[in-house]
Amino acid sequence: MAIKRGLGRGLDALIPTNTRVGQGASQIAITSIRLNPRQPRSTVDTEELAELAESIRKHGILQPIVVARTENTGEYILIAGQRRLQAAAIVEMHTIPAIVRDTTTDSEMLELALIENIQRSNLNPLETARAYSSLVEDFDMSHDEISKQVGKSRTTISNSIRLLRLSEAVQIALSKKYISEGHARALLGIPNPEGQEYILSKIVSERLNVRQTETIVQEMGGSTNKPKRGSERSIEEIDLEDRLRNSIGTKIKLHRNRNGSGRLVIYFYSDEELENLTNRIIDN
Numbered sequence: 001m002a003i004k005r006g007l008g009r010g011l012d013a014l015i016p017t018n019t020r021v022g023q024g025a026s027q028i029a030i031t032s033i034r035l036n037p038r039q040p041r042s043t044v045d046t047e048e049l050a051e052l053a054e055s056i057r058k059h060g061i062l063q064p065i066v067v068a069r070t071e072n073t074g075e076y077i078l079i080a081g082q083r084r085l086q087a088a089a090i091v092e093m094h095t096i097p098a099i100v101r102d103t104t105t106d107s108e109m110l111e112l113a114l115i116e117n118i119q120r121s122n123l124n125p126l127e128t129a130r131a132y133s134s135l136v137e138d139f140d141m142s143h144d145e146i147s148k149q150v151g152k153s154r155t156t157i158s159n160s161i162r163l164l165r166l167s168e169a170v171q172i173a174l175s176k177k178y179i180s181e182g183h184a185r186a187l188l189g190i191p192n193p194e195g196q197e198y199i200l201s202k203i204v205s206e207r208l209n210v211r212q213t214e215t216i217v218q219e220m221g222g223s224t225n226k227p228k229r230g231s232e233r234s235i236e237e238i239d240l241e242d243r244l245r246n247s248i249g250t251k252i253k254l255h256r257n258r259n260g261s262g263r264l265v266i267y268f269y270s271d272e273e274l275e276n277l278t279n280r281i282i283d284n
Contacts, residue, residue: 025064025097053087064097167193182210
């Protein structure tokens with residue numbers, strides 16, 4: 001069920017951006033701080049965390065984390081600074097400097113923590129998309145409201161959430177950086193998982209750039225099942241066209257009719273290239 005709420009004060013009133021240790025910070029026992037259950041980051045760079053821990057060991061924590069009191073337990077929930085908190089635990093600190101914020105409800109704390117992480121963390125595209133989606137589904141926020149809270153355009157929010165429509169295989173490839181966000185957005189033009197994963201395999205194996213990926217999606221008419229303007233553009237035909245192109249070494253266009261007939265167009269761009277193509281085909 002969506003949680004109705006309103007952040008009338010805004011994030012700036014609850015999450016300081018330039019506070020240093022000593023400016024209103026309290027020492028809080030690390031064991032009394034609960035991690036945010038809606039932390040959108042699903043992976044942590046262990047090397048970066050180790051570097052941060054070493055910095056804290058030498059210089060201490062320069063910027064306090066931000067926590068909020070829970071409604072009933074007397075504990076705190078983390079709003080900002082998960083990496084600092086984890087690094088402090090690595091160097092066996094018992095307390096950590098923190099700005100303590102009072103919020104009205106646990107749900108408001110969770111929402112604040114989610115928005116803060118979107119604004120501050122270097123999240124990957126899918127982590128960001130899941131965070132936006134959580135704000136919509138769990139907190140009943142519109143795309144316009146999210147846009148105002150995080151300082152992004154409404155279109156950016158909507159396009160980000162659309163990434164969650166990709167197949168599981170494509171999402172894994174995106175999260176592991178086998179493909180870029182641009183590739184992923186292009187694949188959204190293919191509505192079914194099989195088509196997305198077929199093009200994904202070509203992107204990885206042939207190292208296609210985003211423009212090349214968009215071209216394949218357009219050739220498939222935005223669907224692996226429906227023809228583009230009456231011409232059959234199935235996965236098998238696109239694959240056959242690519243194999244012919246690789247074998248002959250020039251642009252190929254395959255046109256098939258429903259009765260099985262059709263034509264194969266071979267492109268050439270000079271007399272010399274025509275002669276070479278002719279010799280190659282005859283020799284084969």
